[in-house]
Amino acid sequence: MQIDKSKIEALNKSLLKQHAHRFNFLESEIPNLSGVVQKLIDFQVAIPSWALGTGGTRFGRFAGGGEPRSLEEKIEDIGLLHQLNQASGAISLHIPWDVPENPKAIKALAASHGLTFDAMNSNTFQDQPDQKLSYKFGSMQHTQKEIRQQAIAHNLEVIKHGIELGSNSLTVWLSDGSSFPGQLNFRTAFENTLQCLREVYAALPANWKMFVEYKAFEPNFYSMTVGDWGQSLLYATKLGPKAYTLVDLGHHLPNANIEQIVALLLMEKKLGGFHFNDSKYGDDDLTVGSIKPYQLFLIFNELIDGMDAHGMSHANSLGWMIDASHNVKDPLEDLLQSVEAILIAYAQALLVNREDLKTAQQQNDVVRCQEILQGAFRTDVRPLVAQARMLQGGAVDPIATYRALKVREELIKQRGRKTISTGL
Numbered sequence: 001m002q003i004d005k006s007k008i009e010a011l012n013k014s015l016l017k018q019h020a021h022r023f024n025f026l027e028s029e030i031p032n033l034s035g036v037v038q039k040l041i042d043f044q045v046a047i048p049s050w051a052l053g054t055g056g057t058r059f060g061r062f063a064g065g066g067e068p069r070s071l072e073e074k075i076e077d078i079g080l081l082h083q084l085n086q087a088s089g090a091i092s093l094h095i096p097w098d099v100p101e102n103p104k105a106i107k108a109l110a111a112s113h114g115l116t117f118d119a120m121n122s123n124t125f126q127d128q129p130d131q132k133l134s135y136k137f138g139s140m141q142h143t144q145k146e147i148r149q150q151a152i153a154h155n156l157e158v159i160k161h162g163i164e165l166g167s168n169s170l171t172v173w174l175s176d177g178s179s180f181p182g183q184l185n186f187r188t189a190f191e192n193t194l195q196c197l198r199e200v201y202a203a204l205p206a207n208w209k210m211f212v213e214y215k216a217f218e219p220n221f222y223s224m225t226v227g228d229w230g231q232s233l234l235y236a237t238k239l240g241p242k243a244y245t246l247v248d249l250g251h252h253l254p255n256a257n258i259e260q261i262v263a264l265l266l267m268e269k270k271l272g273g274f275h276f277n278d279s280k281y282g283d284d285d286l287t288v289g290s291i292k293p294y295q296l297f298l299i300f301n302e303l304i305d306g307m308d309a310h311g312m313s314h315a316n317s318l319g320w321m322i323d324a325s326h327n328v329k330d331p332l333e334d335l336l337q338s339v340e341a342i343l344i345a346y347a348q349a350l351l352v353n354r355e356d357l358k359t360a361q362q363q364n365d366v367v368r369c370q371e372i373l374q375g376a377f378r379t380d381v382r383p384l385v386a387q388a389r390m391l392q393g394g395a396v397d398p399i400a401t402y403r404a405l406k407v408r409e410e411l412i413k414q415r416g417r418k419t420i421s422t423g424l
């Protein structure tokens with residue numbers, strides 16, 4: 001389904017007076033507001049193909065109703081999001097959960113919804129039904145060459161699908177590691193993995209990037225072969241200029257200073273992509289901004305500082321993607337909340353007066369530094385984000401619009417109440 005544009009406009013009309021009041025107040029307070037709004041318009045966040053269905057835990061899964069049953073329906077769902085928020089203009093595919101059987105048709109369908117294809121994701125952390133050899137003891141780190149070669153071949157296949165769709169990056173996340181001391185020789189595991197990544201890297205088209213994603217623990221609990229940003233940076237540096245580190249917010253040990261990691265990776269020009277989610281304990285995959293919005297703001301503060309230092313485009317030079325999936329919300333409402341939270345943190349960070357901050361840092365005026373950051377963080381920027389959406393034809397209030405138009409009810413009518421998304 002697609003939403004009738006005039007219905008979004010009609011609902012916007014009823015909110016316009018209140019919105020204009022809030023926006024005008026900010027305009028009187030903040031210099032160069034139109035520049036900030038334009039940056040918000042340009043900023044797009046990719047939606048992963050696995051986030052459109054209700055996720056689960058290892059204990060169970062509860063169907064949500066009206067969930068997409070095919071890649072085509074997933075694209076349709078992201079089209080709905082993009083119609084409402086005008087900031088979800090890309091899709092990130094996971095292979096083999098979403099193999100495009102007819103890439104030309106899939107590409108055309110995505111284009112008809114205004115969507116492009118973001119990073120491709122490979123999967124050597126599960127065994128597929130038709131797979132010859134098992135990844136039980138790892139994929140690229142494996143002691144057996146045949147299994148390492150199978151993992152390489154899979155990644156080459158993912159690149160091939162990506163080329164057909166017009167993607168230009170590959171994200172490799174490996175669950176490789178060990179759960180018990182002595183199980184692995186760390187150095188051999190690293191060298192095997194590096195060798196496999198080198199072979200995949202060699203197959204990248206000239207304009208492609210490879211993102212090496214790290215994770216501190218889970219599913220392995222003693223060691224992970226790409227366990228932190230230092231290890232990822234080692235691989236990316238050894239691989240070459242097309243390889244970058246990817247930061248997933250949920251993949252750190254508790255209380256890690258992610259904003260500092262981001263700052264240093266940007267300094268080294270080795271930050272490539274970003275996976276947004278939030279967590280309280282581990283890789284909880286909760287809605288970004290739902291638990292630690294101040295941390296999200298501090299991360300954006302460093303992202304902007306670092307990207308500006310290198311003259312990088314905020315919108316295009318890094319891969320921005322949501323990576324979350326959970327149990328209790330309507331996935332589309334959750335994704336609307338996620339994109340909103342990201343844009344709010346980005347807008348707040350754009351308000352930081354960097355000259356003043358630099359001066360205060362130089363003078364070791366610690367109190368002033370905190371005041372500058374928190375002054376930006378405590379500004380209610382929601383009218384700016386709404387203005388950016390509205391100027392592009394999106395909804396002033398996406399979730400209210402989604403509910404008023406009974407989108408989920410309509411999807412249930414079309415697809416049924418007990419549908420299961422592929423891949424989860």
Ligand SMILES: [Mn+2]
Nearest residue numbers: 213248275323
């Ligand atoms: Mn991730």
